[in-house]
Amino acid sequence: MMNNKVQLITYADRITGQGIDALTDLLNGPLQNVFAGVHLLPFYNPIDGSDAGFDPIDHSAVDERLGSWDDIKQLGQHYDLMADLIVNHVSAQSYQFQDVLKKGKASLYWDLFLTKDDVFPNGMSDAEQKAIYRPRPGSCFTPISCEDGNSYEFWTTFTDNQIDINVKSQAGIAYLDNVLARFSENNVNIIRLDAAGYAIKEAGTNCFMLNETFDYLDKLSAQANALGMETIAEIHSHFETQVEVAKRVNMVYDFALPPLILHSLFSNNSDALLAWLAISPRNCLTVLDTHDGIGIIDAGPMGDKAGLLNAAQIDNLVETIHEKTHGQSCQATGAAASNVDLYQVNSTYYDALGSDDFDYLLARAIQFFAPGVPQVYYGGVFACQNDMALLAKTNVGRDINRPYLDQQDIAAALEKPVVKGLLKLIAIRNNHPAFNGEFSAEGEGSECRLSWQLENNCITLQVNFANREVFIVEHQDNQQTSTSLASLLNE
Template sequence: MMKNNVQLITYADRITGQGIDALTELLNGLLKHVFSGVHLLPFYNPIDGSDAGFDPIDHSAVDERLGSWSDVKTLGQTYDVMADLIVNHVSAQSFQFQDVLAKGKASPYWDLFLTQQDVFPEGMSEADQQAIYRPRPGSCFTPMTCGDGETYDFWTTFTDNQIDINVYAPAGRDYLNDVLEKFSQNNVNIIRLDAAGYAIKKAGTNCFMLEETFDYLDQLSARANELGMETIAEIHSHFETQIDVAKRVNMVYDFALPPLVLHTLFTNNADALLKWLAIAPRNCLTVLDTHDGIGIIDAGPMGDKAGLLDAEQIDNLVETIHDKSQGQSRKATGAAASNVDLYQVNCTYYNALGADDFDYLLARAIQFFAPGVPQVYYSGLFACENDMTLLAATQVGRDINRPYLNPETITEALQTPVVKGLIELIGIRNQHPAFAGEFACRGEGASFTLSWTLDDSTISLNVDLTKRDANIVSCQQAETHTTSIADLLNPSQD
């Protein structure tokens, strides 16, 4: 079972400038006792494709520049290791798809990939195409001419370099099962089901999070469980969908939390946040930032379904992020960069809060007190600011929050008050027994309390947004201790 402690999300190379073995050394050295697990972002061959590893040429191979499966296995001897099972697609540069391009239907790998005709054998109408939900503008099909002289419309939900897998075909099932077995053999114990909501396509639907998708997630989770691994579904959608998905898999992400925390701090009103925390799944991972952008859709309305925030609140949230980041996020979001996801704002969480140290630690405290196992992204751990140089070089929006660090920059960051305060907060979350107990929240408007209770141990986060006052009150073995969030930034005042 996954430990109920804070985990790190990171690329092996971007945090250390080296590989998986260097990441293990960092966790055992400068970050010793800080994290119990690590979400090791795609380490497959290659790590520098068009989507930073999420378009694997070979999903079963470790990129040699990072190390080998032996290095992953060593990391997993000490830490929970999460890896991505990229359920929906594989790289167009993969040997399997290259064989399909060369031979067409004569390729033994033909059935691994999904075409328009597989889903719409009688042809697809304009209404059918318009009904399909896609996270980016434009068509989800890419016509390609194969060696047999025929042109086929391959399903490409994300980009034309990410060819969708036919998960119903034996070839698709075997492909994903082979990757699961490789994970199991090398101490990977948590599987993130990447882009799983798009895996099942069906004529006459929007091809996203169908009832058949739930059934498929059940089957995939059951297979992972047989191999000794837990699964977590990575799905950006309406908050009610997250609640439904949570009932069908081991864990889900609380993707509604990041925008709700920002909304709370921007407006000095916690009502929407408290409404969500009262009904949010308890079997979840919590994040504020990830390798993707800051998700917005998860808190907003979808179609005729009301959101936790209404459309005007969502617009204000996005514009406030742009203002707080001095316009930098605007340069990395939507059509301004080649990453044009409709539901994300690209910005570091630290800059989304205007690089305000107190608000940043308060945001992390709220995350750590929310139900679920917390994860902290590597750039968030070190309170990195937007990497405008990398963005200018690549013109990939998400690169604004995917910096390349090295031992020197890490050492410097560890000396800053905000990072020291964050690590102390992580220690509180990891060590207090009450976080294994019952959660409660109360309050309204600018004042609220999040609390945990286990037997005679309690811990609470008490917040007054108007006064920008927040403290943690811990009661354990008849002793009470109060920690001010402000004092975490000024330890000499303790």
């Protein structure tokens, strides 16, 4: 089971400027006793494809620039270790797809990839195409000519360099089985099912989170569990979908929490946040920031389903982020900067809060007191600001929140009051026994109280959004202490 303590999300190279062994040294050195586990973002060959490793040429190989499977195994000896099982697609540069380009249907790997004809053998109507849910505008099919003289429409949910896998075919099953085996052999104990909601496609549906998708998640989860690994479903969707998915896998992400915390801080109102915490899955990971930006749709309406926030509140949330970042997030979001994901705003979470140290620490406090195991993205650990130079260099929107750091950057960040305060908060979350007990929440309007109780141990986060008075009240071994959040910045 995953440790109920704070976990790190990071790329090996972007946090250290080096590889997996340097990351291990960082965790055993300057960040000793801070994190119980690591979500190691794609370390497969190559790490510098068109989607920062999420378009693997070889999903079963470690990029030699980062290290080897032995380095992965060593890291996993002392920390929970999460890796991405990229369920939906593989790189168009993979040797399997390159073989398909040469041989067409005669390739041994033809059945590994999904074409439009696989799902629509009798043709596809305009209505059926419009019904397909895609996180980006445009068609999810890419016509590609093969050397057999034929052109085939391959399914490309995300980009034309990410060819969708036919997960129902024997080739697709064998491909993913091989990756799972590599993980289990090398101390990876948690599997993040990347883009799993898109894996199953059926004619006449929106091809996203179908009933059969839930069955598929059941099967994958059971398969991973049999190998000694837990599964985490990575799905951006309506909040009711998250509640349902949570019943099918070991854990889900609480992607509704990041926008709801921003909304509470921007509006000085906790009602939407408290409404969600009353029904949110308890078997979840909580995040504020990730490599993918700040998700928005998870808290909003979808189709005829009401959201935790209404459309006007979502619009106000996005516009306020753009204001807080002085327009920087606008340059990296939507159709800007080669980034057209419909469900995220690209910015560091710190800058989304206007680089306000207190509000940032308050956002983390709410995250740590919400139900679930907290994960903190490496840029969030060091309260990084938007990397406009990297954005200008790559013109990739999400790079605004994917900085390359080195030892000097980390040493400087560890001296910042906001980072010191965050590390103190992490220590509270890691060490207070009440976080292994029962959660409760109460309040309305500008006030909320988030509490944990285990036998005689209790800890409560008391928040007044209107005047920003925030206290952590601890009851432990018949002793009560009250700590103001502001004091964590000033000690």
